[in-house]
Amino acid sequence: MSIFDILGPVMVGPSSSHTAGAVRMGQMTRRLLGGEPESAEILLSGSFALTGEGHGTPRAILAGLMGMDPDDERIPQSFELAGEHGIKFSFGTVNLRNAHPNSALIRAKRDGRGVEVGASSPGGGRIRVFSLDGLPTSFSGEVPTLIVRCEDRPGHVSRVTGAVAAQGINMSKLQVERDTRGGTALMVIECDQRIPYKVKVAISAIEGIYNVTRLNPGEESK
Amino acid sequence: MSAVTSIAGLLKVSAEKKLPLWKTVQLTDCAEQDMSEADSWEKMKNMLSVMREADQSYDSRRRSLSGLSGGDGGKMEDYVRSGRSISGPLVGEIIAAALRMGECNACMKRIVAAPTAGACGVLPAVIIPCGKAMGLPDERLIEALYAAAGVGQVIALRASISGAQSGCQAEIGAASAMAAAALTHMAGGTSQQIANASALALKSLLGLVCDPVGGLVEVPCVKRNAAGAVIALTAAEMSLAGIESRVPPDEVIDAMREVGEKMSPTLRETAEGGLADTETARKFRERDEAAIRHGPGLT
Numbered sequence: 188m189s190i191f192d193i194l195g196p197v198m199v200g201p202s203s204s205h206t207a208g209a210v211r212m213g214q215m216t217r218r219l220l221g222g223e224p225e226s227a228e229i230l231l232s233g234s235f236a237l238t239g240e241g242h243g244t245p246r247a248i249l250a251g252l253m254g255m256d257p258d259d260e261r262i263p264q265s266f267e268l269a270g271e272h273g274i275k276f277s278f279g280t281v282n283l284r285n286a287h288p289n290s291a292l293i294r295a296k297r298d299g300r301g302v303e304v305g306a307s308s309p310g311g312g313r314i315r316v317f318s319l320d321g322l323p324t325s326f327s328g329e330v331p332t333l334i335v336r337c338e339d340r341p342g343h344v345s346r347v348t349g350a351v352a353a354q355g356i357n358m359s360k361l362q363v364e365r366d367t368r369g370g371t372a373l374m375v376i377e378c379d380q381r382i383p384y385k386v387k388v389a390i391s392a393i394e395g396i397y398n399v400t401r402l403n404p405g406e407e408s409k
Numbered sequence: 410m411s412a413v414t415s416i417a418g419l420l421k422v423s424a425e426k427k428l429p430l431w432k433t434v435q436l437t438d439c440a441e442q443d444m445s446e447a448d449s450w451e452k453m454k455n456m457l458s459v460m461r462e463a464d465q466s467y468d469s470r471r472r473s474l475s476g477l478s479g480g481d482g483g484k485m486e487d488y489v490r491s492g493r494s495i496s497g498p499l500v501g502e503i504i505a506a507a508l509r510m511g512e513c514n515a516c517m518k519r520i521v522a523a524p525t526a527g528a529c530g531v532l533p534a535v536i537i538p539c540g541k542a543m544g545l546p547d548e549r550l551i552e553a554l555y556a557a558a559g560v561g562q563v564i565a566l567r568a569s570i571s572g573a574q575s576g577c578q579a580e581i582g583a584a585s586a587m588a589a590a591a592l593t594h595m596a597g598g599t600s601q602q603i604a605n606a607s608a609l610a611l612k613s614l615l616g617l618v619c620d621p622v623g624g625l626v627e628v629p630c631v632k633r634n635a636a637g638a639v640i641a642l643t644a645a646e647m648s649l650a651g652i653e654s655r656v657p658p659d660e661v662i663d664a665m666r667e668v669g670e671k672m673s674p675t676l677r678e679t680a681e682g683g684l685a686d687t688e689t690a691r692k693f694r695e696r697d698e699a700a701i702r703h704g705p706g707l708t
């Protein structure tokens with residue numbers, strides 16, 4: 188813990204969990220989508236559903252989807268700005284069982300592709316993604332993280348991790364989930380070192396890989 | 410230097426290395442985070458700038474999304490300006506500054522969490538007006554922010570700075586302890602006096618519950634920032650006068666943790682008890698959604 192976790196972060200109020208964390212959720216969804224969404228459906232759960240409006244949570248999530256940081260003073264105007272950018276958005280509530288009280292389910296689309304991100308904001312502006320496209324997972328993006336969505340087939344885990352190891356990167360955590368046998372699989376790989384672009388290129392070239400996202404802390408995907 | 414997990418440790422390292430307390434805090438963090446002293450200083454300087462910007466951007470006509478907050482900082486300013494203030498212009502301005510910052514936060518303006526967003530008004534409310542009244546250069550105020558952050562870090566490590574975990578004592582209480590430390594440094598107090606002031610402030614807020622009306626960071630949070638700031642001033646004055654906390658700072662922090670553990674979950678940010686469960690709060694909650702949808706909104 189740094190002293191700047193105590194004196195900081197610089198953020199738009201009123202709540203680190205319901206506002207700053209909500210911006211981070213939107214940003215995370217944008218990165219997993221690979222750019223600005225054309226449309227977004229935001230469903231709030233638990234305390235987010237109960238007190239989110241008064242905390243500006245919907246505005247904050249939308250601001251994050253548009254690439255704003257938690258200290259961006261345009262956050263309160265995100266509805267109007269999204270309208271100007273032609274982003275279609277809607278809000279609702281959902282009851283996410285067993286999820287942290289501060290949680291949301293965000294569905295976003297772009298170029299005919301969609302993502303569904305389930306995330307929670309336990310406090311201090313930090314977030315945790317607990318589901319991606321309906322598959323359970325757990326990552327925060329606070330360490331370099333590689334997210335690979337692919338066809339469930341033998342040898343994929345080995346080839347993907349091989350591509351990571353080839354760059355001398357040490358993996359600290361590896362999660363693998365799939366929907367059905369031979370269906371879609373999700374690999375989340377947390378690493379000790381920054382993940383370079385060539386790892387993404389190498390993995391994307393493997394047959395049956397649908398999508399690769401790199402999350403390097405402090406680097407926004409454009 | 411290892412991470413500082415106690416106020417006693419902070420004092421010991423400062424004494425051994427013959428450093429002021431704020432410098433020990435800075436050097437320890439630089440070593441932990443692999444950051445240069447210059448970068449760290451620039452970062453802290455920026456925190457002071459953001460605090461000032463937020464304070465100056467205050468608009469008393471602005472209201473929060475819920476309509477519960479806004480305008481009180483302006484009322485306090487007018488009152489102080491009228492010359493009728495019982496405690497005089499400095500204390501009046503501290504109260505006004507705390508309200509302004511708390512309202513900025515409620516109205517979605519940019520603030521510095523110190524240590525949390527809900528308690529963001531306490532520290533700037535003593536640093537900015539007192540710095541001005543004492544004629545201190547910014548360097549002194551930045552040093553004071555380090556002293557405050559050091560105290561806050563020990564509280565976070567030994568206890569908590571989360572209302573959901575330990576109640577408001579962990580937010581306004583921690584902020585007040587941090588502000589007392591900052592103020593004591595600004596007035597030229599010794600490291601021992603800085604530590605002592607933080608203990609005196611935290612003791613005064615021990616047991617304070619987190620009971621926000623409607624679950625929003627507004628009522629009573631905004632006004633508790635003013636109370637926390639004045640308690641910080643009281644604690645600093647006592648410490649500078651040579652008055653000691655009979656219970657040492659680390660033990661006070663440990664007691665805060667224990668009190669937090671014994672606190673009912675209904676009094677820890679869940680908005681199920683205390684002020685949040687009053688008749689007025691329940692009525693507010695009922696019309697909450699409608700008020701937000703059709704209320705004044707952000708202007």
